[in-house]
Amino acid sequence: MRIKFWGVRGSTPTPQPENMRYGGNTSCVEVRLGDRIYIFDCGTGFRVLGHHLEQEFADNPFSAHVFVSHFHWDHIQGMPFFRPLYDSPNSQFLFHASSRTRSLKQVMAEQMASPYFPVNLNQMRAKQDFYEIDAGRVNVEDGVNLQAAWLNHPQGCMGFRLETKDGILVYATDNEPGDANFDKAVRKLAEGADILIYDAQYLPEEYEARRRGWGHSHWREAVNVVMESGAKELILFHHDPDHNDACIDKVVTEARNHYPKVRAAAEGMEIQL
Ligand SMILES: [Zn+2]
Ligand SMILES: [Zn+2]
Numbered sequence: 001m002r003i004k005f006w007g008v009r010g011s012t013p014t015p016q017p018e019n020m021r022y023g024g025n026t027s028c029v030e031v032r033l034g035d036r037i038y039i040f041d042c043g044t045g046f047r048v049l050g051h052h053l054e055q056e057f058a059d060n061p062f063s064a065h066v067f068v069s070h071f072h073w074d075h076i077q078g079m080p081f082f083r084p085l086y087d088s089p090n091s092q093f094l095f096h097a098s099s100r101t102r103s104l105k106q107v108m109a110e111q112m113a114s115p116y117f118p119v120n121l122n123q124m125r126a127k128q129d130f131y132e133i134d135a136g137r138v139n140v141e142d143g144v145n146l147q148a149a150w151l152n153h154p155q156g157c158m159g160f161r162l163e164t165k166d167g168i169l170v171y172a173t174d175n176e177p178g179d180a181n182f183d184k185a186v187r188k189l190a191e192g193a194d195i196l197i198y199d200a201q202y203l204p205e206e207y208e209a210r211r212r213g214w215g216h217s218h219w220r221e222a223v224n225v226v227m228e229s230g231a232k233e234l235i236l237f238h239h240d241p242d243h244n245d246a247c248i249d250k251v252v253t254e255a256r257n258h259y260p261k262v263r264a265a266a267e268g269m270e271i272q273l
Helices: 045-057 102-110 180-190 204-212 220-231 244-258
Strands: 002-007 028-033 034-038 063-067 092-097 127-130 136-138 145-151 156-165 167-171 196-200 235-236 262-264 270-272
Touching: 002 045, 002 244, 034 045, 092 102, 102 127, 102 235, 156 180, 156 262, 167 180, 196 220, 196 262, 204 220, 220 235, 220 244, 244 262
Parallel strands: 034 063, 063 092, 092 127, 167 196, 196 235, 235 262
Antiparallel strands: 002 028, 002 270, 028 034, 136 145, 145 156, 156 167
């Protein structure tokens, strides 16, 4: 399993020099399992991934499973800019999302509707399949065990646990601590994972002072989750738009005082399992 981070920022893209080391694009993580392509979220990092896939496959069609955690802008904004959807008519994209609030297809059509975007959905010529998912096992393909769970976030958000023979990856972003049932569910989702990608948007003091109820976690809670779930390595993810590189460096240093295997997600970072 190879994991690559294309977008690690939360809320909104932040293309500012002081953020460039960790990166300014919003959520998108690519996972390769042999020749299979899995993509978690379609924030602005999804656009950059699209360019790389075009380079890699040239005119050869390819297929990818795309899992969308929820429909906040920072998780869907790359979709209208993902070039293979327009230019690779023989490629296939299998989208998986909950339709508790809306179907993903409707969300895509709405975000591209006039007057918000000049091109509409029917100009995406690639084959698109939409699958509705809920908590529990997600049927993807043979030999892959994928579980989904609801997280604590306004309008809901899904976390994912991918179990393969190479190891276990958990992608759990956009989750606020403090609700006993959700706190338990996220620890269950993360149990024994090799890699836990987890929402660490705020500093604990920011959260306490003015961010309660906004649907996000902080690095200290991320450390609690990794330790209490028995996951092995923590990847801090969904960095706050106002946290620059120096701030994130400091967070990593502090988090490592509590748990040694912590890294902050950075654009371009790769993990081999
Ligand atoms: Zn988000
Ligand atoms: Zn969100």
